[in-house]
Amino acid sequence: MKTLSVFVLIVLLWSCTQQTTTQPSATTTAITSTVQPYKPGLGEIMSVIQMHHAKLWFAGINENWKLADYEIKEIKENFQTAKDFETDRKETGDLPMIDGSIDSVLAAVQQKNLPAFKNSFQSLTNTCNSCHRSVNFEFNVVSIPTAPPVTNQEFKLK
Numbered sequence: 482m483k484t485l486s487v488f489v490l491i492v493l494l495w496s497c498t499q500q501t502t503t504q505p506s507a508t509t510t511a512i513t514s515t516v517q518p519y520k521p522g523l524g525e526i527m528s529v530i531q532m533h534h535a536k537l538w539f540a541g542i543n544e545n546w547k548l549a550d551y552e553i554k555e556i557k558e559n560f561q562t563a564k565d566f567e568t569d570r571k572e573t574g575d576l577p578m579i580d581g582s583i584d585s586v587l588a589a590v591q592q593k594n595l596p597a598f599k600n601s602f603q604s605l606t607n608t609c610n611s612c613h614r615s616v617n618f619e620f621n622v623v624s625i626p627t628a629p630p631v632t633n634q635e636f637k638l639k
């Protein structure tokens with residue numbers, strides 16, 4: 482009798498663990514079958530690039546080279562995201578035109594060369610606009626920012 486009740490207890494416990502392990506996986510299946518994976522739009526990616534472009538300028542002119550290095554790499558990563566995700570947009574084919582000017586800014590940053598940074602940043606900005614013109618978004622004109630894009634980040638290190 483004692484053996485039987487131990488056996489019953491084991492079976493009960495086993496069935497409890499079965500329930501808790503099967504329930505979440507059933508829920509997961511329901512979620513994955515209804516929710517589409519998030520895909521950022523080209524305009525959204527460009528707005529992120531715009532923010533990094535502005536931060537890059539203030540990092541560079543304040544000779545905060547580590548931050549400038551970080552910002553130019555963020556720009557590079559976001560252009561890569563655009564290449565990877567926006568395969569259905571014909572404009573994506575023109576993206577490689579920006580690669581050379583990104584590399585020039587990166588080189589100036591790594592050499593901690595302020596005049597070269599300013600020149601290469603201007604060329605980068607001109608290339609953003611050349612692409613906008615060539616893909617008929619000429620009304621989106623990017624310029625060198627005149628004020629920091631945010632007030633809650635230090636661009637000049639003390």
Ligand code: HEC
Nearest residue numbers: 523524527528530531534572575576579609612618621623
């Ligand atoms: C393929 C060439 C191309 C290059 C290179 C490019 N852009 Fe764009 N950009 C576009 C296109 C296309 C759009 C419009 C996207 C949309 O909304 O569909 C756009 C839109 C924008 C917008 C408008 C976003 C908004 O909502 O107001 C900004 C800002 C922008 N780009 C910044 C930049 C900056 C900064 C660079 C350079 C560092 C750059 N772009 C380089 C093609 C390019």
